[in-house]
Amino acid sequence: MEKAGEVEERILQAALRVFIARGYEGASIDEIADVARAGKPSIYNRFTSKEILFREVVLRWAQQSDEMTVSSTTGTIEERFQSAAILILQRAITDESIGLIRSVLGEATRHPELATTIHHTIRAHGTETVMKLVAELAEAEEIRSLPAFAPGNLEATARHFIDLVLLPVLLSSLYHADLTRVKETMEDHAREAATFFLSGCGYRQEPDGT
Template identity: 80%
Template structure:
């Protein structure tokens, strides 16, 4: 007689990943309010009890989907080590916008914004979690770049100032493209211009921090 009970840990993890991937698909397509656990269960090929065992409510599932996706999208390798400091910051800027301006990310952000009135606590919690994770991820990148001889003596890159400097970098490089993407049903125009924007914004950022390229 076969043993019954909980599935092996690796199988349980596979089921959870399948549920989260299905929920991502449904939330992006339907929004938070339009998504249902029934549809998520169908897409995930999992029973509703399997979902509720892992996530106590649709709100809990939505929060986990958004935070996991942001964490996955925000995973960044070290910035390019070749080129001068301006080129390296430009590469970092391009990497940031490429990771952020994706159909799934923009769809989830629209869903979060749509819940700001109906579910303000949910939207606010997700907003601050995304902001904290994004700042921490990019700050590691900026801290590495700040070791370069050309800029390490600049006050903006002093350890105490690094969190604020990082937020300014994010605001200049990413925020305009993210705002633009939220208002475009077709992201093609945004994706076409985002790399040039990131390079120009990174160069502007460095000048604002007091860096003057040799020969400028």
């Protein structure tokens, strides 16, 4: 007998596929039920409306970045931040995630409250995740005394790091049907953005590399 959690997982996976393919407005519970091989009552027992199901799909996608970790002891501080930047992009720039973001943006006019709520949820969740990552890296002796990495400034510092690393690539991705070229160049961008970020935070690498 199939477990309840397995049914919910199948529904969420099906909903993700349908929302990406059809957009929020074009998606129907009937199609989601068909793709999920689940009856409509099974869906409505778990998600009482299409809006709630859509929110859950987006929130689930956002939570996929929870386990981002970068070694705080391997390589120079610049290399560690570059690795963090690359990891952020690898998690965020996928065909699945860009398709879902396009679905959210497509509803910004028809369902502004839904789009705004999802935006704030993703933003808050991403900032919290990256803040933990930056806090770990900020333990390094080279930068721990810099004001940008003081505990009270970490949230703002994390947001600036996200904006420098992610926003240009995200914007480019939304305009490209094929993400191949974006993915080919995004690691170079990540390294450049991380170096620029550290410089803006006041970090200056010594000539001998320490």
